[in-house]
Amino acid sequence: MVVGASLAGLRAAQTLRDEGHTGELTLVGAEPLLPYNRPPLSKSTLTGDDDVALPGNDELDARWLIGRTAVGLDVSGRAVTLDDGTRLPYDGLVITTGARPRRLDDDAMSLDGVHLLRTFDDAMNLRKALRDGPRRVAVIGGGIIGGEVSSTLRSLGIEVVLIDAAQAPMAGPLGETVGGWLAEHHARHGVELVSGVRVASLEGDGHVSAVRLSDGRSILADLVIAGLGVLPNTEWLDGSGLQLDDGVLTDSALFARGHANIVAAGDVARWPHGVFDDEYVRIEHWANANEQGAAAARNLLRGPQDAEPFTEVHSLGTRVHGTRVQWAGLPRTADEIVAISGSLEEEKFSIGFGRGGRLVGAVAVNWPKELIRLRRAIAARQPLSAAAAA
Numbered sequence: 001m002v003v004g005a006s007l008a009g010l011r012a013a014q015t016l017r018d019e020g021h022t023g024e025l026t027l028v029g030a031e032p033l034l035p036y037n038r039p040p041l042s043k044s045t046l047t048g049d050d051d052v053a054l055p056g057n058d059e060l061d062a063r064w065l066i067g068r069t070a071v072g073l074d075v076s077g078r079a080v081t082l083d084d085g086t087r088l089p090y091d092g093l094v095i096t097t098g099a100r101p102r103r104l105d106d107d108a109m110s111l112d113g114v115h116l117l118r119t120f121d122d123a124m125n126l127r128k129a130l131r132d133g134p135r136r137v138a139v140i141g142g143g144i145i146g147g148e149v150s151s152t153l154r155s156l157g158i159e160v161v162l163i164d165a166a167q168a169p170m171a172g173p174l175g176e177t178v179g180g181w182l183a184e185h186h187a188r189h190g191v192e193l194v195s196g197v198r199v200a201s202l203e204g205d206g207h208v209s210a211v212r213l214s215d216g217r218s219i220l221a222d223l224v225i226a227g228l229g230v231l232p233n234t235e236w237l238d239g240s241g242l243q244l245d246d247g248v249l250t251d252s253a254l255f256a257r258g259h260a261n262i263v264a265a266g267d268v269a270r271w272p273h274g275v276f277d278d279e280y281v282r283i284e285h286w287a288n289a290n291e292q293g294a295a296a297a298r299n300l301l302r303g304p305q306d307a308e309p310f311t312e313v314h315s316l317g318t319r320v321h322g323t324r325v326q327w328a329g330l331p332r333t334a335d336e337i338v339a340i341s342g343s344l345e346e347e348k349f350s351i352g353f354g355r356g357g358r359l360v361g362a363v364a365v366n367w368p369k370e371l372i373r374l375r376r377a378i379a380a381r382q383p384l385s386a387a388a389a390a
């Protein structure tokens with residue numbers, strides 16, 4: 001049984017079949033849709049393209065329980081309980097329930113014109129609101145979603161103010177150099193940046209009209225999009241006995257700790273990463289969900305004795321105002337940052353992130369080949385100096 005029918009769940013189910021599981025296979029998914037691709041939701045979907053297809057749903061030989069939510073797990077009885085009380089027995093369980101966006105407080109969320117962005121429905125609601133011609137949109141949060149939405153809105157000619165608690169967008173995960181460059185990049189493309197300040201509340205009478213900041217300023221906006229990060233969907237596992245701490249804690253081979261017939265993968269899984277000294281990481285990116293779903297399923301079939309640790313070094317990319325920004329590994333854990341090649345002015349550069357002299361993260365802008373090279377160097381545990389010299 002696979003609980004969570006999205007990217008990681010689909011990849012797990014496909015792999016179970018590909019690797020020889022001929023018995024029953026059930027996917028439970030809370031959304032009313034078969035698995036689809038989320039990355040377009042902040043990009044092409046908002047400009048009118050409906051294609052979010054994730055190939056493989058139709059060919060899968062499985063029972064789909066779509067629009068059904070798991071509410072409980074009985075580990076000793078080997079059964080999942082659904083929201084209508086149905087108990088579904090399993091022999092092996094794959095947990096791929098992903099993550100959901102952090103919300104603003106209830107008062108703010110109750111105003112019209114306030115949006116989150118995670119699901120196809122969210123994107124459709126936002127697209128509809130954008131067609132009504134907002135005068136000024138406030139995007140709260142300068143992370144991937146905030147940055148992508150801001151650039152999509154600018155491409156539609158919409159006035160955008162990007163409000164971010166950090167001193168510069170992405171400065172937390174990617175460091176101040178990249179953050180500073182991103183701030184200028186946004187400004188060059190007409191995004192008004194308000195950095196280093198928190199949102200205190202939203203104002204409006206029924207419909208949002210302004211964002212009140214913690215320093216007392218008020219930012220006028222008739223549409224607000226909150227991109228405040230995500231929380232793993234683990235509440236349905238409370239009391240099950242699984243170890244939960246910012247996700248489902250697993251061993252290095254993605255087995256829920258202490259359980260030989262339960263694995264977890266994707267945005268919900270937190271595992272000790274062998275390349276990073278067994279630091280527990282939870283990765284909220286497409287390629288990780290894609291690869292981890294398959295790896296978790298393979299290990300479930302093999303069993304803990306023959307399972308392989310998941311040591312893939314993740315990488316991801318985003319486009320901000322047409323510029324390709326990619327990164328790999330764990331830049332946020334670095335104690336040393338070096339410019340490797342290229343230049344900020346030319347908008348083509350790479351930066352290496354080291355910890356204890358070893359390369360642990362990399363950023364490459366408009367330079368996919370360089371990112372591939374640096375990702376390999378991270379996986380090979382190269383010294384920062386060697387990766388920079390090469």
Ligand SMILES: Cc1cc2nc3c(=O)[nH]c(=O)nc-3n(C[C@H](O)[C@H](O)[C@H](O)COP(=O)(O)OP(=O)(O)OC[C@H]3O[C@@H](n4cnc5c(N)ncnc54)[C@H](O)[C@@H]3O)c2cc1C
Pocket residue numbers: 003004005006007008009028029030031037038039040041042068069070071096097098099100117118119145233236265266267268283284285286287289316317318
């Ligand atoms: C707008 C947007 C843009 C993105 N862009 C990029 C990008 O450019 N690059 C990149 O690398 N990543 C991007 N991502 C992130 C990427 O989409 C995610 O990392 C990926 O979707 C994670 O897949 P998953 O299967 O682990 O979890 P999810 O996609 O979150 O799926 C989990 C599924 O489980 C369901 N579920 C939850 N709880 C239950 C329950 N109790 N019972 C049953 N079902 C349940 C949920 O409804 C959901 O359908 C983006 C995400 C968003 C929202």
